[in-house]
Amino acid sequence: MSTMPGMPGMTQELPPWTVGRVLAFHPTVNLPFLIGCLLLLGLYLTGVVRLRRRGDQWPMGRTVAWVLGVLTIALVTCTGLDQYGMQMLSAHMLQHMVLSMFSPIIMLMGAPITLALRALPASGRGRRGPRDLLVSLLHSRYVKVVSHPAFTLPLFIASLYGLYFTPLFDFLMRTTLGHELMMVHFLGVGLLFFWPIMGVDPGPHRPGHLMRMLELFIGMPFHAFFGIAIMMSSGLMVTTFAHPAASLGVDPLSDQHMAGGLAWAFSEIPTFIVLIALTFQWAKSEERLSRRKDRTADRDGDKELNDYNAYLANLQRRSGVQQQS
Template sequence: MTGLSAALSLSGMPGMPGMGGPPPPPSFARMWTLAPSPFFLVVIVVLLALYAAGMTRMLRRGDGWPIARAVSFLAGLVLLFAMTCTGLAEYGMYLFSAHMLQHMVLSMAVPLFLLLGAPITLMLRALRPAAAGHTGPRELLLGLLHSRFARVVSSPLFTLPLFVASLYGLYFTTLFDVLMRSAAGHDFMLVHFLAVGLLFFWPIMGVDPAPHRSPYVIRILELFAAMPFHAFFGVAVMMSSSLITRTFAHPPASWGVDPASDQSTGGGLAWAFGEVPTLIVLLVLFIQWSRSDEREARRNDRKADRDGDLELSDYNAYLAGLAAREQHVTAAENPIAPIA
């Protein structure tokens, strides 16, 4: 361990900013110092600019946009920045717990806030339709949403196995150690975590248009289907008697970090994040379900006002017809009426 720490202090670990060796011993303040990643910083700025441009166009056109959605999307970008452009990203190269915090937030929390911001709906409403015979950005987006590719990647038969494989297939094989050898591999993992979370929660949340729009009961079942796998992964990591990856086996000796204890902490984070975000999504689904029922009831009331409740009248006439036929059959079966 001492030899490896000395080597790290001289050469730095692959993927570390500046390649100048490990950062100082971890502390709460150092975890949240600014350490912008050029790649993720560009991604965040582009997403923020596109969302702001969409809102601006809506407002100039005289259309409103819920402020709660904008706040939610901004909160998602802030969380994304905190996970990728602070000292946490540096310590995530050395500590399993720091890395697991990145993984859980990027796959379970950031997608929720971004999706509640309804970015696809904003784009569809802000983009102008192209001229007849032409294809513009709005038409391309609609084509993608209705494509076979979108139907496949948003299907629970695809998203649920991908969600589970992102845990077991990554950490319980050598793939994780291979990807952690370079900054590109590490960034690829972080992008993968975010993409998997977005794909998994996109059809479940039901805010933006999606190729699959299952009933609320099915969405809740999809949500609960992932919980046992997530919980078991966290417990398995916490209870493991050996290190599951070589990457975090030898943190800098000066830090005084026990790799086994740090791994147990990471497993606890994985278990906790499997429960809390799920409960939040479940609450959102129940609220959406309730509002959907209220909207349906209002639509039925308006329809009844327009047509004089024709549907109820037709139903009452149907019942009256059944009663008349039943009386006719009874009279046919008993031709001699009783004498009063």
């Protein structure tokens, strides 16, 4: 029999997994995550409203991206899926993958840091307000370290292998608090990993588009291999889900293989989404650079091109003089 989350000794019989039961709003909703999602939505929309009242524009696409990102968090933490995540590895893995590989990408497209920098009021002389604290944090040594690929990539990999392939997972899954801490950790790791890669918000590390793609491709093979290792395992890797409730009607080893398939699939889908986003960003960057060069040429009469042509003509004259001599 399975133990009810946070209530040792009490059993919780769940019916077999169906889409309707998983997506249904559960009576024992995860209150901390529900409050957190409402705060994330409220703070972001407050910033958008403040900009609009000030006469500034904010792209609707960014607002939609943020709302969708927060809704994906609520979808895997505030519905029946959260209950199944305490009793089935496949359900838990789906939560993990969404929170670490899907929600962060969509949320970062909403540019929350940029919105905060624009919406927060500037402080008076000699005072430090929320905006000043945010700017100081972005330029702090701590953020430079935790947002550097040398930190985010090992953390991203360790969150997979160091958790599921060690006794740490079973230890955390003993209580609801441990399960919730894992969910918060997955979301935080995903945000840190994709923040410099997406490059929408300002940050200490802003490599070129090719380097961002390289960072993405370095991490994804580790993720894919993790999923394949679980899919091909012949024994149970964690003991938490070794004895699922009979009402679920699942075989723990088959469920583990399904969890591995989910992990493998999520190494492909987010990569595709990020590559599309980076391609559009790259194209827009080149377009802005071209317009800037055109404006500069209009102001100075195409001085840069004339200087380059004069340089080539000078080289040709020197070559002719050397040949005559």
